[in-house]
């Protein structure tokens with residue numbers, strides 16, 4: 549087991565990882581920017597190192613400073629959290645070259661999954677169902693027309709180097725294709741410096757369902773069931789639940805089995821999430837995230853397994869603590885992302901939190917790094933906390949969520965709490981009857 553882990557992140561996830569390390573008896577080092585000197589993760593860590601000024605590229609993304617902090621403090625491993633350097637293959641390689649363990653998969657696995665075309669090809673080879681489409685980047689309009697005619701309209705043109713939902717264009721007929729292709733290409737070129745694009749069948753009303761997987765790096769793979777993250781705004785997840793209201797246990801076991809086998813065959817090490825669009829009973833792979841996800845606590849709630857413990861165990865060579873047959877799905881869990889944002893326009897609302905009171909009681913978990921009197925710096929993501937509620941079934945979970953939301957007080961800034969108080973009383977949400985467009989439509993109607 550590691551002696552000392554450096555946490556290369558901030559906010560609630562830094563605290564989340566810190567808690568897991570403490571439970572495992574591992575010393576913790578955190579790095580922070582000058583804007584985060586007062587942050588909770590800095591206060592609670594055994595050691596802290598200031599690595600630079602507020603902008604992320606000069607601090608949380610500064611590989612040299614982070615490696616130097618490891619050397620100074622004698623950390624033998626780094627947990628990257630999510631975002632920042634968590635999917636940076638070069639960072640994983642550099643740590644390996646310095647004999648520091650990256651708590652995550654190999655640089656090569658990160659690289660494969662970071663290239664969307666390569667990821668899709670790999671998924672297909674491993675027997676994971678993918679969206680019908682071009683087999684790689686398309687060279688010209690003629691090829692685009694041929695592929696689109698084969699798979700049928702509507703189609704979506706996506707950037708190979710894509711991310712954050714940018715560089716995507718839908719064509720509903722051959723007449724739209726030329727313009728869609730050109731726009732997607734120029735947007736991709738401008739955003740990613742790479743204008744390679746590919747074509748996929750456009751799914752009209754899918755759900756976003758993702759499988760939590762783990763590999764032990766020695767040929768064993770398991771799945772921890774799915775999360776339904778269909779409630780999104782501008783491709784950002786807002787509310788996540790496990791299990792998905794749309795899946796039954798046979799479907800879960802089938803897709804889970806496919807994913808676990810793929811992870812084993814890949815020789816993958818650590819936590820991963822295989823993301824699918826799901827429509828009419830079919831799964832379509834869109835991408836794999838090679839890290840811990842923001843929404844991992846809903847999986848922890850229904851399985852009772854600490855996924856960060858598992859990450860640390862696997863990275864230290866101790867293997868997984870569970871076999872597939874040990875993983876049971878118990879009840880239902882929902883996570884609400886509490887952002888420092890206007891609940892309707894989602895514009896950021898940084899400032900000082902004058903009062904912060906979190907709900908408690910059976911089945912209620914709050915992961916947050918903020919406190920009364922905390923000043924939210926304007927430089928980073930607006931997530932200030934996550935409310936995760938568990939119940940024996942979805943109805944109990946929703947009732948508990950409603951009362952937990954009533955208890956939650958955040959004064960001094962705007963947050964997304966009022967949105968969740970509306971959602972929890974909505975009949976479609978109560979019935980689990982929503983797709984990836986539901987929230988955007990709901991917000992537009994409400995204006």
Ligand code: ADP
Pocket residue numbers: 679704710711712713714716748749750751752754756783825834835984
């Ligand atoms: P990014 O890496 O840019 O986030 P993804 O491939 O993960 O791109 O897709 C982001 C979102 O775009 C999906 O969650 C979904 O809402 C939409 N999307 C992507 N591919 C399709 C498709 N083939 N049909 C319909 N919607 C899609």
